[in-house]
Every structure is written in C-alpha cells, then in structure tokens.
Amino acid sequence: MRRALSMTAAFTTLALGLTACGSSDSGDGAGASGDGAMKVGLAYDVGGRGDQSFNDSAARGLDQAKKELGVEGKESEASTGESESAREQRLQSLVDGGYTTIIAVGYAYAKSVGKMAKANPDVKFAIIDDASADSKGPNVAQITFAENEGSYLVGAAAALKSKSKQIGFVGGVQTPLIKKFEAGYKAGAQKIDPSIKVDTTYLTQPPDFSGFADSAKGKTAADGMYQKGADIVYQAAGGSGAGVFNAANAAGGASKGKWAIGVDSDQALTADPAVRPLILTSMVKNVNVGVFDFIKSVKDDSFKAGVRTFTLKDGGVSVATTGGHINDIKPQLDALQKQIVDGTIKVPAS
Known part of the structure; x- marks a missing residue:
C-alpha cells in the first residue's frame, strides 16, 4: 500500500538528513565500504521507518540483508509534497556516497528512478510498486505485488x-x-x-x-x-x-x-x-521479501532487470x-x- 519525502527543498539540508540516517558511510570504493561490505541505499516513501506498515516492511528487508548478507545500509526519509527534483537529488546523493545498490520505496519515485538509472548505468536500482515505462531500464528491477x-x-x-x-x-x-x-x-x-x-x-x-x-x-x-x-x-x-x-x-x-x-x-x-x-x-x-531478494541478487551477481511480481502463490502477500x-x-x-x-x-x- 503501496505509499514524497523528509527533507527541505534545500540541498544542504538534504545532505545533512542523509548523513544523519542509517549506517555511517566511509565514502571509499564503488559500492563497498571500508571493510568491503556492499553498500545499499534505501529511500523511503511517506512515513518512513516507523510507519508500522509499508515502509517498515521494506526496512525489515534491509535489516535482514544487513544480518545475513553483511551489507552496509543507509536510509533516507521522505516528506509530503516534495518535488520530483528533490527525489532525484536524494537518489543521486546516495550514488555520490558510493551506494551502488539502491531501493526506492513507492511508485512516486518512478520518474526519478528512470532518470537516475539512465544517468548511472553502473548502479543497480529497484523500485517498489511500479512497473511503468517511467522507471524501466536495463539496471532497474521493478518489484510489484498481487x-x-x-x-x-x-x-x-x-x-x-x-x-x-x-x-x-x-x-x-x-x-x-x-x-x-x-x-x-x-x-x-x-x-x-x-x-x-x-x-x-x-x-x-x-x-x-x-x-x-x-x-x-x-x-x-x-x-x-x-x-x-x-x-x-x-x-x-x-x-x-x-x-x-x-x-x-x-x-x-x-x-x-x-x-x-x-x-x-x-x-x-x-x-x-x-x-x-x-x-x-x-x-x-511482504515488501521485505522483495527488498531482500533484490539485494541478494546483486550480491550474488544474479540481478535481472524488469518486472517481478510477488503473488499469493509465492508468499508475496498473505493473511x-x-x-x-x-x-x-x-x-x-x-x-x-x-x-x-x-x-x-x-x-x-x-
């Protein structure tokens, strides 16, 4: 449910906000921290971690990847009513920080992911809840649910x-x-x-x-x-x-x-x-399942671009x-x- 972002329009404030969220960033290497861990960025939808719902499910996927795969994560909050350029700036800031595996939580990121993926072909992106042409690309996994x-x-x-x-x-x-x-x-x-x-x-x-x-x-x-x-x-x-x-x-x-x-x-x-x-x-x-699956695919070098739909049959949704x-x-x-x-x-x- 699917589910704009926690920052002011000023880029300086955005950068500070990103620095304040998630794990520390050593800033060295493309996609790896100082200890060699894969660097994963998670950009939340409205509500962020703690919404007891959609974003928290995504967060569980990142938490699982930290624990089981040893990745380093950075989380970026979202605020209501922000501009498309603000979303683009958030994703680009993660790329600039060396995060080459990035998940955007929510269809509001569709155009931003499409643009940033095209500009950063070496970065693997995933977007939750969007399968449109806006976010489509050879380095984008479009994760949807039934x-x-x-x-x-x-x-x-x-x-x-x-x-x-x-x-x-x-x-x-x-x-x-x-x-x-x-x-x-x-x-x-x-x-x-x-x-x-x-x-x-x-x-x-x-x-x-x-x-x-x-x-x-x-x-x-x-x-x-x-x-x-x-x-x-x-x-x-x-x-x-x-x-x-x-x-x-x-x-x-x-x-x-x-x-x-x-x-x-x-x-x-x-x-x-x-x-x-x-x-x-x-x-x-189970957004966590989609998030973890994407991160693992990048780490295992088995990443595939395109739409992946998680259904009742494979545990993507449940009661x-x-x-x-x-x-x-x-x-x-x-x-x-x-x-x-x-x-x-x-x-x-x-």
Missing part, C-alpha cells in the same frame, strides 16, 4: 465476520495501486455475500499524497463508516491507517463488534498496543492470523486461497 489477491481474502474474512452486513474501505490516495486493494477486497466480500454493502473513501487525490500520512483524516473517514453501520473497515492508507484503528477503538472496539483490518505488515503485532486487540486480521504485503480472530473461518479462506493459486478464481485488479 495486493488484489491478499485483499480478496481479507474481504472474504470481513464478509464472513460482519454482523451488520456493511463493511468499509479507506484508501490513502486514489491511485491505480490502491484501487487494486479496493478491487480485491470488494470481490472477496461479494464472493461470500453478493448483497453486502461496501463503503469506500479515499483520503486524498494525486498529486496530494498526504493521504498516506494523515492519521486524523483516516480517523474521520472511518468514524463516519462506523457511525453509518459498518462494523469492519479495511485500510490501505499507510501511516493514516492508525487513525482507522483509533476510530474502531472509539466506536467500542472488538467488545462492541467494531473491527479494523490492517495492511502491509501484521499490524496486530506492530500497531499501538491499545488497538491491537481490535485488528481482525491484516493483508500482509495474518495473529490474535486468533479468524481461526474459525480459516478453512474457508484456505479454500479460496487454493482457488486463487490454481487459477479457478481470477481476482480483479481494478
């Missing part, structure tokens, strides 16, 4: 668990990517109950990407859904999802039959402890069971998953 497939399963779970037969969906920004989450969720819910009502709200429209980092807007949107009768709300809204959880809590939480569904990470493990009990399940998007709230319906969800994997069910993406 969010619609995982969302189908949590939509089915919502329909099976709903008492009011009315559920909701809160999207951060109305883009084709987030529409994939909505499409899968609605299709899964309607598979179980064709008459179920699905309320949908998007917090912002492009080019305003603040919908991924505005928990107050998320709460307001979900408040309205719960007040109008929805008893389960799924959010694909990055950091704004915390507001959806707060709304479920304010509506009475699980004790009153008010649930929320998390996204990207197993948010019953990562969200504020006060709201974890009301998270019915989460559609886990969390933390809390045991969906244990009673898991056989039904497993049956649906099998049908998606074998192609019996074709999940819409729009």
Whole structure:
C-alpha cells in the first residue's frame, strides 16, 4: 500500500538528513565500504521507518540483508509534497556516497528512478510498486505485488465476520495501486455475500499524497463508516491507517463488534498496543521479501532487470492470523486461497 519525502527543498539540508540516517558511510570504493561490505541505499516513501506498515516492511528487508548478507545500509526519509527534483537529488546523493545498490520505496519515485538509472548505468536500482515505462531500464528491477489477491481474502474474512452486513474501505490516495486493494477486497466480500454493502473513501487525490500520512483524516473517514453501520473497515492508507484503528477503538472496539483490518505488515503485532486487540486480521504485503531478494541478487551477481511480481502463490502477500480472530473461518479462506493459486478464481485488479 503501496505509499514524497523528509527533507527541505534545500540541498544542504538534504545532505545533512542523509548523513544523519542509517549506517555511517566511509565514502571509499564503488559500492563497498571500508571493510568491503556492499553498500545499499534505501529511500523511503511517506512515513518512513516507523510507519508500522509499508515502509517498515521494506526496512525489515534491509535489516535482514544487513544480518545475513553483511551489507552496509543507509536510509533516507521522505516528506509530503516534495518535488520530483528533490527525489532525484536524494537518489543521486546516495550514488555520490558510493551506494551502488539502491531501493526506492513507492511508485512516486518512478520518474526519478528512470532518470537516475539512465544517468548511472553502473548502479543497480529497484523500485517498489511500479512497473511503468517511467522507471524501466536495463539496471532497474521493478518489484510489484498481487495486493488484489491478499485483499480478496481479507474481504472474504470481513464478509464472513460482519454482523451488520456493511463493511468499509479507506484508501490513502486514489491511485491505480490502491484501487487494486479496493478491487480485491470488494470481490472477496461479494464472493461470500453478493448483497453486502461496501463503503469506500479515499483520503486524498494525486498529486496530494498526504493521504498516506494523515492519521486524523483516516480517523474521520472511518468514524463516519462506523457511525453509518459498518462494523469492519479495511485500510490501505499507510501511516493514516492508525487513525482507522483509533476510530474502531472509539466506536467500542472488538467488545462492541467494531473491527479494523490492517495492511502491509501484521499490524496486530506492530500497531499501538491499545488497538491491537481490535485488528481482525491484516493483508500482509511482504515488501521485505522483495527488498531482500533484490539485494541478494546483486550480491550474488544474479540481478535481472524488469518486472517481478510477488503473488499469493509465492508468499508475496498473505493473511495474518495473529490474535486468533479468524481461526474459525480459516478453512474457508484456505479454500479460496487454493482457488486463487490454481487459477479457478481470477481476482480483479481494478
């Protein structure tokens, strides 16, 4: 979920921000630190490390690579509403620091990655959630996920668990990517109950990407859904999802039959402890798998450019069971998953 950056327009501030984030940079060698470790740069989407969702999943992939592959990492935060040139400058600063393996988290980087990859052919880039011509290049891995497939399963779970037969969906920004989450969720819910009502709200429209980092807007949107009768709300809204959880809590939480569904990470493990009990399940998007796989491919000299889509079949997306709230319906969800994997069910993406 997919998911502009933490810096001012001034290049000096950007450079300082990059220096302050991540591991120290010895600055020697192309792609290796002073001790010979491969140097990996990670440029976050809105919210950065600590968003309990999309960016945190990417961070886990880098952390795993540090531990298992011995790479050195540097992380660059993102801020709302920054310009294309700011994103380009961020990526170029990583290149200038000797980071020749670079991951850009989020489709907002598409044009920046395309331009920087062309200007720096010896650098290997990966972009999460974009397969467009804007980012395509012989040194670019375009990492995507079948969010619609995982969302189908949590939509089915919502329909099976709903008492009011009315559920909701809160999207951060109305883009084709987030529409994939909505499409899968609605299709899964309607598979179980064709008459179920699905309320949908998007917090912002492009080019305003603040919908991924505005928990107050998320709460307001979900408040309205719960007040109008929805008893389960799924959010694909990055950091704004915390507001959806707060709304479920304010509506009475699980004790009153008010649930929320998390996204990207197993948010019953990562969200504020006060709201974890009301998270019915989460559609886990294993960005960490894509990030680690890319870094390992560069280190092993097996890098391949182009689109790689992580699906339900290969563990790219999954449904969390933390809390045991969906244990009673898991056989039904497993049956649906099998049908998606074998192609019996074709999940819409729009």
